[in-house]
Amino acid sequence: xxxxxxxxxxxxxxxxxxxxxxxxxxxxGNAALATGTFAITIAAKHEITTxxxxxxxxxxxxxxEACASLEAYDxxxxxxxxxxxxxPHLIPNDGSFTKLLEIVAAFAxxxxxxRIDGGERVIMSICTxxxxxxxxxxxxxxxxxxxxxxxxQLRTVCADYVKRxxxxxxxxxxxxxxxxxxxxxxxxxxASGVRVISSGGISCGLDATLYLVALRLGKDKAxxxxxxxxxxxxxx
Numbered sequence: 751x752x753x754x755x756x757x758x759x760x761x762x763x764x765x766x767x768x769x770x771x772x773x774x775x776x777x778x779g780n781a782a783l784a785t786g787t788f789a790i791t792i793a794a795k796h797e798i799t800t801x802x803x804x805x806x807x808x809x810x811x812x813x814x815e816a817c818a819s820l821e822a823y824d825x826x827x828x829x830x831x832x833x834x835x836x837x838p839h840l841i842p843n844d845g846s847f848t849k850l851l852e853i854v855a856a857f858a859x860x861x862x863x864x865r866i867d868g869g870e871r872v873i874m875s876i877c878t879x880x881x882x883x884x885x886x887x888x889x890x891x892x893x894x895x896x897x898x899x900x901x902x903q904l905r906t907v908c909a910d911y912v913k914r915x916x917x918x919x920x921x922x923x924x925x926x927x928x929x930x931x932x933x934x935x936x937x938x939x940x941a942s943g944v945r946v947i948s949s950g951g952i953s954c955g956l957d958a959t960l961y962l963v964a965l966r967l968g969k970d971k972a973x974x975x976x977x978x979x980x981x982x983x984x985x986x
Contacts, residue, residue: 755789770829830878876955891919892937934958
């Protein structure tokens, strides 16, 4: 029997960055992999979601449908966008991201997957998608990063989670000095056994997704994809 596709959920929002979404899509659907290695599902609030670059993407399922079927996915990837399209809706919370945040928080607490040896699921943020994971508590007790211009905003969001959540442990946001280069952070597994990964800006998301492939399929596959893309993978 051929191996089962690895189910991946991506959840864009209005004014997301196209490469934060399409970068992972290119890596996970690359011709260097067997067709259908990853099964990608796009979930969004609206039928059509418009990116900050005015490009439109059509969803496969609604956020409500994603929430109801969350255990069917082994990987969740949260793209980012302009921090101005995210943080003002988080602090104070005006409800714009309520269902999306519910999905992020619930995924980070899922039990092991029956489809994977060891059952380890992965939740990963690209660029300022980390602000959403931080607000939902996915980074609590762990280390995280984001675009260097949004590091202080991520600290604010994570500190806000501690204020409103009894027993929260806080998040170490790196790097301390924004000019220090950190492409992505694998924070290891949380209390539920879900691996938590965060990446810096747009191109860092490519590096982090290649790392994700290496975790799931071995480093050789990630190297083959990078070669096919003619991309210089910066492995951490």
